[in-house]
Amino acid sequence: MIEIFKRFTFEAAHQLSDYPEIHGHSYSVEVRCVGDAADGYVIREEVMTAAVEQVRAKLDHRMLNPIIEVPTSENIARWIWAQLSAEMPLSEVRVWRESVGFGAIYRGG
Numbered sequence: 001m002i003e004i005f006k007r008f009t010f011e012a013a014h015q016l017s018d019y020p021e022i023h024g025h026s027y028s029v030e031v032r033c034v035g036d037a038a039d040g041y042v043i044r045e046e047v048m049t050a051a052v053e054q055v056r057a058k059l060d061h062r063m064l065n066p067i068i069e070v071p072t073s074e075n076i077a078r079w080i081w082a083q084l085s086a087e088m089p090l091s092e093v094r095v096w097r098e099s100v101g102f103g104a105i106y107r108g109g
């Protein structure tokens with residue numbers, strides 16, 4: 001099996017019960033897909049890029065709370081998985097904040 005990945009970043013604001021003040025973060029995301037690449041590809045790069053860009057556009061420069069209930073890194077990863085899982089053979093979605101070196105990995109289920 002071969003795993004491929006696509007990375008992107010977005011800027012967004014959120015509010016959490018333990019940090020009630022609205023504030024923003026720069027998020028990094030890595031979406032991974034796995035397959036046997038029998039024809040040389042797990043998924044065509046342009047197909048993955050187009051799907052990922054649609055997700056990025058829904059999050060970038062947005063307030064996350066109306067989009068994702070309790071928008072922690074964990075739930076952002078789970079939400080991105082739900083957005084993309086019908087379109088590609090996902091194996092993993094990582095969401096992290098480079099500034100603090102903290103993030104979450106969702107592998108479905």
Ligand SMILES: [Zn+2]
Nearest residue numbers: 014019023025
């Ligand atoms: Zn925060």
